[in-house]
Amino acid sequence: MKVLITDEISDSGLLPLTNDPRITVDKKIGLEIDELHRCIGGYDAIITRSGTLVDEALLSHAQRLKIVARAGVGIDNVDVDAASRRGIIVVNAPYGNVNSAAEHTMAILLAKCRNVGIANISLKNGEWKRAPFTGHELKGKTVGIIGLGKVGGRVALRCRAFEADVLTYDPYISEKRAEDFGVKLTSLEDVIRFSDIISVHTPLNDETRDIINAEHFAGMQDGVFIVNCARGGIINEAAMLSALESGKCAGAAFDVFSEEPPRSEVLKKLIAHPNMLVTPHLGANTFEAQKNVAVDVSKEIVNYIDGRPLSNAVNIPRFDPDLMDQMKPFMELVTILGEFMSQLAPANPSKISFTYNGKIARFDCDPLTICGLAAMLNFSTEQDVNMVNAGLVAKTRGIAVESIRSTETDSFSSLITIDLESPEGKRRIAGTLFEGTPKIVKLRNFPIDFRPEEHMLVINYQDRPGLIGKIGTILGEHQVNIGNMSLGRLEKAGEAMVVFSVDSQVEPETLAKVGAAVEARFIKAVRLGVR
Template sequence: MKVLITDEISQEGLQPLLDDSRMELDIKLGLSVQELHGIIGGYEAIITRSGTNVDAALLEHARGLKIIARAGVGIDNVDVEAASNKGIIVVNAPFGNVNSAAEHTLALLLSLCRKVTIANASLKKGEWKRSPFTGCELKGKTIGIIGIGKVGGRVALRVKAFEAEVIACDPYVSEKRAEDLGVRLVSLEDILRYSDIISVHTPLTEETHDMIRSEHFARMKDGVIIVNCARGGIYNEAATLEALESEKVAGAAFDVWSIEPPNTEVLSRLIGHPRMVVTPHLGANTVEAQRNVAVDVSREIINYLDGRPMESAVNIPRFDPDLMEHMKPFMALVSKIGEFISQLAPPNPSKVIFTYNGKLARYDCAPITVCGLAALLGRHTEQEVNMVNARLVAKNMGIVIEEVRTTESESFSNLITVTLETPEGKRSLAGTLFEGIPKIVKMRDFLTDFTPEGHMLVINYEDKPGLIGKIGTLLGEAGINIGSLNLGRRAKAGEAMVVLSLDTPAAPETIEKLAASVEARFIRAVHMH
């Protein structure tokens, strides 16, 4: 396999390729766009960092390219859609820097607790002061970690060595994973209420953007310490500044920012705050991390050549065309089921069961399973989850995947059911296709009939006269139009499940009013991609 390397890559990290006799490596740095276009057709793989723009124009010249390897986390310089359309696999190295990021978290936290940065500056000015720099220990503190994936898990293990108590919140990690780390899984509310120190380690998604806002700071202990070495924007930065200025937060240590380089007044004030320890996104900046990302992408190229699963593929490889054409409608259906149930089910699943009923069960349903699994896990992990790596991601989370097929079906010619087993019990969602359109026909044991749409609201309550009217009135007062409404119930005046599609999303305060008005047992906004 001919491999082109266009950016500075750790030579030590390329050793797996150098040791493989099937590989022919060409290192060509500083190529112009025209030069790159002229030679790319002779290569099957390309390894880049951020200095090479792998765009659609380049891919038009890449006649034999099979794999694009980005030696780092970000893939902003790769046109993934154009690569996917040409059947070219794109891989990155999302975990090569996990240890580096975990250690940097500890470095910032300890620097903050022991006031290293300001004591260092004082002594360098020729001062000899000690009392202003009295710090605090980690021993005996309760440390709350939000997200115990690859980085958060390592942080948990390391702070436990300081004899701290560690509690964690992560809705898509099994209890076994938490037990293996020796931490106790709790709710986000308990993290806020009981933690002396809070560190976030989640990806930046729709759910985690501004996840910690003013109302969350209000529920924290006075004098709490907060850390962010994950992604800028998880803590609302204006609210963070306000909490520092009010001394609700005793100190903060941040490596990441919502805008990089930071260029707003809020960020300037936050970075300049005397109780902030800050660095310019250095979490991955170690010699070891740079070597690791090169090793990771080198191994992925070898995995591709050997036909083995790849953990870090960020797009979908091609399946057999005949099989794909038959599966496409069902893959769309299971993706919607997976995305929908991921927002409703209780946290920490230990098992996910995909059940296929009817004619569909005659076929190999593995592509459908991994597609649904990718949709299910995609909102809750630090990495891109797709059909290539979904099973590996689930395995790393401690989640068991089971597939059940039966040609028997009572009501539908084809039915797909996704069931999650969690510490709070089982939750299931079933769907089918009506003239090619995905429909959800069962939620738990409630019969339903609706098409998942962009903004939805699910409410479970005791059915009483007038409640549907109250829901409509409150949404109307909030300026929200109802696109459709589906009511499922077990019996007259019994427990009911209402699913509404909305033209615009409902604000948290509107949802709180709805919950109080109908005495909801469960209410959740669902946002579909």
């Protein structure tokens, strides 16, 4: 795999990649857009920070690209929808720099409250002035936090440690989470109206862009302080400048801007304002954070190569990280069931149903459904289908997909069943885990019991004496060694389904001879991605 790095990334954090002989890493920092477009086609993965725009134009040149890794929390520089349409996985590092971002928020907040920046300049200029730099304590102030996520939550705890009262607005959290942080969950209007200090900690999207605008500034207390260490554009910068110029806002501290580096006249005036404390997007710029996010995305790329689940993919349904180890065997099972079904079922399915029975049904099974769907569709289409675009591909092909969960089960602690409907009829396959190993227990309506192997032979025929011997003889004559066999039937001398695991591929000529010898109603050589 070839990996392109386009922004400054910690070398020590890249060791999971550079120490892997399967991976070639190229660092090309500061490429012009046309240069990046010319070279991206030769890479399987790209690692960026905020300095590279991974948009539709870039992705249209990225024929080999499988994964976009954003070494940081925000993904507003990545067109996730465009990546998803191409089956490209987008991963980020949501935990690697949150502590650094929270600490930087507190650093510039406290520096602004105590006039550290301008006092430092004054003293360096040979002055000894104290009165002009009289500041404010955090103790007893009301701090409004917009967005109580990973960073916002840490800022809330730190403000509480300074004995401030904290209000928070976040439509996606519960009262319980707010209580856990010791803060009051309220409306955006109340945060705007009652806060002495307001700090924003949301992603940048259509919902949060200009979440604080001129109208909001008008409703704030006189002398309010504003802090933005999240994303430029969350606060309307023209309105911010007006609030500073009018004196409505006593001061502001910004680490991020809607345009980086800033070029517009509004931003230049905002940055130059004497009551504005600014830093050039340093929130994640600690040695610790840079290493952490690099390690996190590097490990995700290695996980991708190894076929392991990705913990931080933003465009794939995923399990709670605490459940990942528990769910890995079920992901392997549903993938095998999907691959098996795709090779036995008729083309052009109209509906695919995934049913989860027993203990597995207690969990969110959507990632399992997408995993199994991707395995099925990847075999039957020319397009590269994975967990990123499986749902889109199914929708495009007019396939209805449903997921059913029930804790009731007859014989197994957990059971996964896939049912497929098509104009040619219905098909079913079911499997379970035995001591953590996948096992298939039903084909169509036939009870069966076998462990999937790379090469399998499936035969449906009318059972009668001597047929198993004939099959074995023909396979032996063609140097195909049988490893195991499982026979399922509903009644004596009735219709039967037999599955052989074999040590090598069964060639079409051999398949035809076996089919003729037993008068097979159905015969198929199946190859699975297991070893």
